[in-house]
Amino acid sequence: MGDSGMSAAQGRSEDRCLKALCLQAVRRHFSALRVQALLDLPVPLIKDLLHHLTICQLDELQPALNHRGISTYSAWVRVLLDMCGPKHVIDVRTEEEAKHRVMRRLFTAVFYGFTNSFIRQNLTDLSSPSFLMAAAKCVRHFSLMTMHKPLQGLTAEQRPLLNLLEKHIRSVGVSQCIDSKKKTKTALYVLHRLLDHGVTTELVVHLQSPIVLAWLLHGRGSQYMNPELKNLMHSKKLSCDSTAASASADKASCSSGLTARPSEDQEGQAPACKRSKMDCVSVEEEESNYTMDPQALCTLFSPCNGPSAGPCPSGQIHRLEIRNCGSDSLTVLNPTLPTFFCLRSLTLHSYYSTFRDPDVWSLAVALRQLFHSSCSSLTHLSVSVLPRTDFMEILLDSIPTVTSLHVEIQSVMGFSPRDPRTAESHMSCAVKLLPKSAELPLEKLTVKVAELQTDVHCVTSVLRRTPHLISFHAAGIRLPTGSSHSQLLTTLSESNRLLRSLNLEDMKLSDCLPDILNLLTVCRLEELSLNDCRLLEKCSDQEESLQELVSALKTLPSLHTLSLAQNRLARSVCVLAELFSGGSASSVKRLDISSNFIQPAELLEFTERLKTHCPPHLLTLDLRKNPADRDPHTWNSALKGLRPFCVLLVEGWISTNTMADHISNM
Known part of the structure; x- marks a missing residue:
């Protein structure tokens, strides 16, 4: 390269360095500049500037840029790549989607003080109160963890943030235990503000604590009220210890006549009502330290401990998800279901084992009672893990108004109910199943199976009764050697012609190509997924x-x-x-x-x-x-x-x- 060429390249390099220094200066002095002054810059220069701005600056400038017809999409995607790494797949289509993903990923970590390399590199920007306020406008789910200092901040210097969260949080997740007096008061107050004063209608519970679950459900949709359990909640300390919590719930259940079925790890131990008392302070001392009554919590945390402004509203739970559901959780949930008229979606998941037969029967009874009330709003039901395939149809018959069902099934080899008479009792008090020909309004069905062989007749029986089905997802259905999924595909072609989304996963379809082709001629599919199906194997x-x-x-x-x-x-x-x-x-x-x-x-x-x-x-x-x-x-x-x-x-x-x-x- 000649001297002139080298000189030109060197000049371009110096221009780029000078330009970068100027853009970084704009970032440092952003607050002193007028937004209009930045908008008056040439469009190419504005687009270069976007990648130098902080998250808060980008958020502040975005509305004005959009008004001028300039998108911030590439800048938000670049932030995502900085957060996740260059090899991470960024599958977002719009700038709002990209921005919301950035804010959601960062809000919980910054609020609770977690750190990673990205947060450390941008600590000055992210540690400012303006970031949490900006992110709160994009966050729709709040995870409540019992880290006392951040939650306490919501009742004091960060009260404006709590007011903002009230307006935007649609879903609350309770993922850690609520223990100790200070944490109990603060955590319950934050929950009360979001669930009752705010717009939250979705609740996700991750922990096993019947007392906490009872407090969360009490007065938020169901008319059921158990006086003994209510007294227990107002007099005993909330505990994250599952044994203590279960013992407390069992005592309340025994005194009120409720049947509290012991969990599997408790079987063979002393009866619940004869357990030794919990080590806790006296009722008088507990009541003097804190209360679990929402109205009293509002009074306690109102400025200067003055009275709250009028009676507290009572929120409604439309979507309930219990991610660590066991027999103790069902003991609390099932009595509330028959009058839980505002509940639209219910998800019950057992992480560590399948539900036992009596658990499923008791749930079916409660759902049937809700159906008989004629006031049910429940349209989505998800239960996992069921012990038998036929329970899928039993649940549908219990509440036939459901339009979306998700079930996961895993047979328990060699397991039988602890007391056969208990299972028979549940069957006898359960509602009669609808006739096999009775039509169901189901529109979406997901069946995931983890067993050596599946009774596919249970699945096809449901398909024949659901002519309005528009979405079907099946995974892991395995048949005996020599059998074919042709019957399943034929049933779909004959009975489910309104199908728009079909997802078959982890199923052997190597001999079913003719059936698939026939299905495509009768259904106007919009989505087709045939993953891990060995399509071309034979x-x-x-x-x-x-x-x-x-x-x-x-x-x-x-x-x-x-x-x-x-x-x-x-x-x-x-x-x-x-x-x-x-x-x-x-x-x-x-x-x-x-x-x-x-x-x-x-x-x-x-x-x-x-x-x-x-x-x-x-x-x-x-x-x-x-x-x-x-x-x-x-x-x-x-x-x-x-x-x-x-x-x-x-x-x-x-x-x-x-x-x-x-x-x-x-």
């Missing part, structure tokens, strides 16, 4: 079979999402480029071909074919978990060819990880 000519599927998919103008992940497509993937060929190009806008052991040369061929018949719209293409590092140069060349008409979802692959390699190609 095909003598894999490319020809895949071509048949592609031809059928092209006849569906409604289809916009297609996923064929984990199907060992490998070199056959090139056939998928034919989706967009000819006069009847597919309307697919999102294509997932991840985990298919697609080699770089095969992806390059796919790219070349796709260039000859480009998609009519921008295509989101998921290429994750394919062996890109076998030939990085060829892989990158293929990606470069795809970028003009694809949004690519890619991430790193390490071929030396032989297990991942094996799983992808087995």
